[in-house]
């Protein structure tokens with residue numbers, strides 16, 4: 001039997017001034033693996049007069065009390081990727097309650113959700129949530145327009161909000177089955193990334209990388225041990241570049257806990273790191289070459305030699321790792337079939353060293369990146385490349401479904417017509433054909449958005465701090481197969497006011 005502890009239960013809603021339904025548009029176990037969702041839950045519930053209860057897709061009523069959504073004053077939702085938009089709207093259905101949304105996808109482009117949301121948080125929750133609570137208690141959501149929130153009715157422009165320091169979340173929900181923990185404690189050891197991979201949304205909105213202090217990690221791990229967690233999931237989009245990863249692993253080992261690692265940049269992984277990870281119980285290395293082609297490595301600005309992946313796989317094998325997961329992307333700008341063949345060759349070489357599982361996803365353009373204007377590759381081309389991968393690779397392979405990439409593109413780089421589409425079409429079956437025909441009935445041509453250079457209306461509403469000309473230059477450099485160094489190597493002045501730089505001066 002599954003039980004959870006660590007949350008807020010058995011409360012009388014009449015004792016609270018503000019009752020918030022906190023939605024996560026995914027199943028329960030995914031929700032407890034979302035740092036943003038948990039952070040929101042604990043921050044809201046720490047405020048006097050505020051009661052927040054969680055809702056997920058596979059549990060009827062709130063997790064805490066089984067209450068219905070209509071028993072709450074308003075709804076706050078976190079959305080991690082674009083495919084969650086229609087799920088979120090189905091959870092709410094026709095309920096008329098104010099909806100406030102945050103998370104990476106809406107931070108990059110808040111327009112598609114603007115047809116249903118009262119306010120959209122753009123940036124880091126730690127900074128935005130206190131503003132939100134204040135505005136809610138004063139019943140003045142419009143005041144958020146100057147505090148990092150896009151207010152659709154005002155169509156205001158917001159600066160992307162970033163915290164200046166990250167503190168790992170201490171208190172977290174523990175889920176047990178027959179008294180054995182089945183979820184992991186989430187330990188954030190870095191946020192953002194300064195390498196500048198041209199396809200990556202996190203890398204351009206959360207740039208440069210930010211690491212927490214070691215002492216805060218120690219406190220979080222003490223909390224995890226005390227609460228009964230047995231395994232720590234290290235969170236960080238560029239964890240391997242963080243100077244504290246090894247210290248974190250050491251602290252995990254000293255406490256008798258196990259660790260799971262996220263995807264690591266191969267050129268930042270050495271045998272000392274591998275040994276520590278193995279000592280902490282990790283047996284799988286997750287690496288994301290994205291491509292095996294030197295040309296495409298330059299195009300995407302992730303120029304890590306194939307030799308690095310072979311070295312890491314070999315060192316992993318020698319030091320006790322059992323498996324490698326490799327992540328590739330197809331459909332990248334300027335990719336041709338022969339580039340894909342290079343990816344297959346790399347995957348086979350790694351597989352000759354260690355058990356290897358491959359995932360192939362499809363490039364989806366993201367707002368606010370140098371590739372924001374690039375089209376989604378055509379279906380027959382992507383399918384041919386995935387089939388080439390399947391035929392050439394001598395092992396297990398998971399490939400993204402083309403329809404998902406098509407729909408994600410619409411919500412990733414759509415404008416106000418997509419806001420209308422989402423508001424009216426959230427119940428349309430989640431597939432490309434149904435989406436296209438429903439859009440046609442509204443007079444919207446989805447193929448025009450997906451397959452062609454498009455308008456970029458999010459620039460009117462979100463200021464990420466990155467200079468727009470810089471992104472254009474990055475696209476030019478991509479077309480010439482030229483790379484640009486990451487922040488840790490050399491500052492290339494992507495922003496006017498980089499606070500990391502001002503700290504260094």
Ligand code: SF4
Nearest residue numbers: 487491492494495498
């Ligand atoms: S201004 Fe320099 S240090 Fe700051 S994010 Fe841009 S490249 Fe990195």
